[in-house]
Amino acid sequence: MFSIAAIAQSIIPSISTLPMPHTFIATMESESAPIILSGVLLTLIVIYLASKIGSEIAKRLDLPPVLGELVAGVIVGVSALRLVIFPEGGFTAADSLIMTILQSLNQLTPEAVNHVFDQQSEVISVLSELGVIILLFEIGLESDIRQLKEVGIQAFVVAFIGVIAPFAGGTIGLMYFFHVAAIPAIFAGAALTATSIGITSKVLAEIGQLKSKEGQIIVGAAVIDDVLGIIVLAVVASLAKTGEVDITNVFILLISAIAFLFGSILLGGIFNKTFVALVSSLKTRGNIVIPAFIFAYIMAFIGNAIHLEAILGAFAAGLVLDETDARNELDELIKPVADLLVPIFFVTVGAKADLSVLNPTISENRSGLLIAGFLILVAIMGKVITGWVVFGVPNVNRLAIGIGMVPRGEVGLVFAGIGTASGAIDKPLEVAIIIMVILTTFLAPPFLRLAFGKTSEPPAGGELATE
Amino acid sequence: MFSIAAIAQSIIPSISTLPMPHTFIATMESESAPIILSGVLLTLIVIYLASKIGSEIAKRLDLPPVLGELVAGVIVGVSALRLVIFPEGGFTAADSLIMTILQSLNQLTPEAVNHVFDQQSEVISVLSELGVIILLFEIGLESDIRQLKEVGIQAFVVAFIGVIAPFAGGTIGLMYFFHVAAIPAIFAGAALTATSIGITSKVLAEIGQLKSKEGQIIVGAAVIDDVLGIIVLAVVASLAKTGEVDITNVFILLISAIAFLFGSILLGGIFNKTFVALVSSLKTRGNIVIPAFIFAYIMAFIGNAIHLEAILGAFAAGLVLDETDARNELDELIKPVADLLVPIFFVTVGAKADLSVLNPTISENRSGLLIAGFLILVAIMGKVITGWVVFGVPNVNRLAIGIGMVPRGEVGLVFAGIGTASGAIDKPLEVAIIIMVILTTFLAPPFLRLAFGKTSEPPAGGELATE
Incomplete structure (x- = not known):
């Protein structure tokens, strides 16, 4: 089919709050597509904010900017805020603030949010x-x-x-x-x-x-x-x-x-x-x-x-x-x-x-x-x-x-x-x-x-x- | 852990041909990471080649380049060569030439190659x-x-x-x-x-x-x-x-x-x-x-x-x-x-x-x-x-x-x-x-x-x- 999957994200969110029969939910394999996109966007926003704040502070302290990016990464990562974490570290969606936000925005089941977490982590890794x-x-x-x-x-x-x-x-x-x-x-x-x-x-x-x-x-x-x-x-x-x-x-x-x-x-x-x-x-x-x-x-x-x-x-x-x-x-x-x-x-x-x-x-x-x-x-x-x-x-x-x-x-x-x-x-x-x-x-x-x-x-x- | 996952891809392929006990394979969740990267790289190469060939031909025919990109997409997609296909279309890794290449290069099991196919498709979609x-x-x-x-x-x-x-x-x-x-x-x-x-x-x-x-x-x-x-x-x-x-x-x-x-x-x-x-x-x-x-x-x-x-x-x-x-x-x-x-x-x-x-x-x-x-x-x-x-x-x-x-x-x-x-x-x-x-x-x-x-x-x- 033309593109129900990749293109669905443009519209599906608007109807995901409507009551739908189970057959519909089941066939709509890519219902989570717009939510994965949201997850990637939020994670990229956090990464970019961290990288810019970190590198600018490092520059002003006369340190290499990349050190600032690494340290900022530590702060948003597994050691501190846990905004940017990955399933390989043994984490699930419940450990991630970003996923918790997405879950409450979209009323996702725990399985659905874990699927979104896995997929968006893979995208960020690549x-x-x-x-x-x-x-x-x-x-x-x-x-x-x-x-x-x-x-x-x-x-x-x-x-x-x-x-x-x-x-x-x-x-x-x-x-x-x-x-x-x-x-x-x-x-x-x-x-x-x-x-x-x-x-x-x-x-x-x-x-x-x-x-x-x-x-x-x-x-x-x-x-x-x-x-x-x-x-x-x-x-x-x-x-x-x-x-x-x-x-x-x-x-x-x-x-x-x-x-x-x-x-x-x-x-x-x-x-x-x-x-x-x-x-x-x-x-x-x-x-x-x-x-x-x-x-x-x-x-x-x-x-x-x-x-x-x-x-x-x-x-x-x-x-x-x-x-x-x-x-x-x-x-x-x-x-x-x-x-x-x-x-x-x-x-x-x-x-x-x-x-x-x-x-x-x-x-x-x-x-x-x-x-x-x-x-x-x-x-x-x-x-x-x-x-x-x-x-x-x-x-x-x-x-x-x-x-x-x-x-x-x-x-x-x-x-x-x-x-x-x-x-x-x-x-x-x-x-x-x-x-x-x-x-x-x-x-x-x-x-x-x-x-x-x-x-x-x-x-x-x-x-x-x-x- | 620091990065075994994202970073593993740098080395794992070199040892994936060595005999490994099952415990090792099982714990190495991200063994497929470098293969997913390879899949994404191959798909992007195909997409870029198609887009440039299509848009250049369209330009020479005095048609809008984007039409050439769309038609080139049709040629590499589900309707013809099936180089760029997606699981939402009902396809599995076996339908994809790119996945078949990766499977034979890395001696993957059918389950592993389907996992790679799913993940790389998600990355391309995003x-x-x-x-x-x-x-x-x-x-x-x-x-x-x-x-x-x-x-x-x-x-x-x-x-x-x-x-x-x-x-x-x-x-x-x-x-x-x-x-x-x-x-x-x-x-x-x-x-x-x-x-x-x-x-x-x-x-x-x-x-x-x-x-x-x-x-x-x-x-x-x-x-x-x-x-x-x-x-x-x-x-x-x-x-x-x-x-x-x-x-x-x-x-x-x-x-x-x-x-x-x-x-x-x-x-x-x-x-x-x-x-x-x-x-x-x-x-x-x-x-x-x-x-x-x-x-x-x-x-x-x-x-x-x-x-x-x-x-x-x-x-x-x-x-x-x-x-x-x-x-x-x-x-x-x-x-x-x-x-x-x-x-x-x-x-x-x-x-x-x-x-x-x-x-x-x-x-x-x-x-x-x-x-x-x-x-x-x-x-x-x-x-x-x-x-x-x-x-x-x-x-x-x-x-x-x-x-x-x-x-x-x-x-x-x-x-x-x-x-x-x-x-x-x-x-x-x-x-x-x-x-x-x-x-x-x-x-x-x-x-x-x-x-x-x-x-x-x-x-x-x-x-x-x-x-």
Whole structure:
């Protein structure tokens, strides 16, 4: 049928208060469609208000705006107001103020409101994923593939040491100081490895350091780091499961990562001219953004499909299009789209951070807190030292590079989740990993800014943006 | 927990091929998250490709691009390729090529792939709803509240006659020529009433006629029409149900519609300065778009919550912000966002149009086709005559106004759906209504363009955009 479903929302609410026979209610599968839309609209209003208030306060305190968005997310999220919560946290519609409002506005049954809650949460989750995809697309557009190639070796060394050091330090330390068994110690060590590209690159962009040598080393290293992290996870997960490593799977991952990376760079050379020719031949609205987003989404899909990450594909797409003549125009067009989607990602990250794990009155948390202290130390030291392995680049801000690699955010939590679910790690160790991720994520932005601001060495190439 | 859910998608696919115990699978609620993201990405790629190919071909044939998007939607939708289909049409994941690809890529069970199908369909539906919200927000921004007030009386008369004439003509004609009983005849007559604001205003914008006197009368009338249509639906639905009209409900709807309309205009005067002051005091990225979208979403939510429509709220928000000094900048910023979201709406509308109702070899369709012919005649005539009731506007293109009111698209289908579900109308009558909606929707854009292009009278105020 034409559209009873998607279009019904325009009218159904007006009659939902009329008495209807059950057959009607039953056939009207999408009766909840306008209510799901209302839920999404309310949640987006809360997210946008939080993001703007948070980033503006952070800016006035001379902190990175993204830190303000994360903290604002914590305030509207599971830890405080519980306006933005998700079913994965074990919540139902009854825990959400937004759902309670919708329920009383529309006289919904508890089942109907839970259905609305599930669906609107999924929509917000996907919007937040599209947000980080567009963020990495934008970062790719703002990165310079030539400069990335120039610092490629340095970035690789930084990434490699930044994976080995915290992994070894964490695993060995847990086994010797805390008498943790080998498998859980390896799991926790692995959780210390991967840097969050999203948070680091956003801060770099905000302080005008994305195009500095340091910025490009950090972004390059964070990308490689992410790939290494995925491989480490594959190794550790199979180790925890069967006691041995699934070499084939690791090998496939490694090959597809390398093929993807070099494939994109090669493709870039060919695709550039095609893209510009295509864009200039189009005559209807969206002639630049639509082809650009088709390309970005295809690359993100491939990244996802070959079991890497959607954001790696989006970053590669941005790098490729950065080489085209259309890039300045594209930069301008993507800004408002990014401004609307990226905050959904950061506020959601904050909203999902459950700070109750920091509460020392809960006994499980107490033993976790001690281990957490150790993990945070290793997490910070293991990454900060990477700045000093950079060679051949004069006058580089080594501290800034090291601090740039500190925020974990994404992958660390996946380790914690999988570790707990598979029974490889216990509750205190999981709590410790979560605390480590939260603190490195929230502490890195202000320190990264300090490290760049206080630099006594002149920045390489004089590219320091004065903002 | 921090984010196992939303963040898991970054890593989970890489291990989903490893053998995992059932406890792990069970606790990993969001294992399908990256697959849902993949589904959304693939569907968006198809929608964007269809929208660009369709609109470019239409443009080259000198037809309105939006018609190309609708037709491209038909081709990728339920009637042909079935790439973009929705569970509400009675489809499961097995009917969708995209889902089949995802299933084989990720070795999903039939239950898992159906879950992915449901969730990704919901996400696309909400994105399409956000698309039409942003379209109406943009139309509001491009409309001039002063000019709308000037033509307010004309718009009201056009809307009123455009509701009465097809309603009376359809109901009486069905009863006398086709011997249809009173209640189904009233239902079908009511389905002929409301104009689709989205399609009409998009075509007006495309041919540069949005700000002409004719354009503003059409937009104003379409908005009033929509409100009248909602009231007619409430009346007819309660009549079909209980045999009498629920006066209280109709009265509440009428009052809230009037309060909402005048409230927005009043608010506009106060809110203008606040908005500009707020925007200029913000110092972080998104200082204009985020407050504008907060406002648009709040208005859309209110429109939805008082049982009117989200798009009416978005249109009102656009009208209010059109008065501010920030409007030119806002216009520019909203364009790329609209370019990315609006095509999702039009392609989805096309994709949901099931053209198999036009197949005369099915007997149900045959009797429907005869009635459909009559309904189409009444639907077109009943709206086209409204151009001639406009008074006091010299040199106005009356034919263009009448044709501008012809496309139904949205509300008519809701009538058909509710009528069938409540048992008030039978299958042939439902088919006839659906055919009427499809044809008026697809025929109006080229004819509207012709009516403006062929005008022998000079356009009022010389505002005719020559494009």
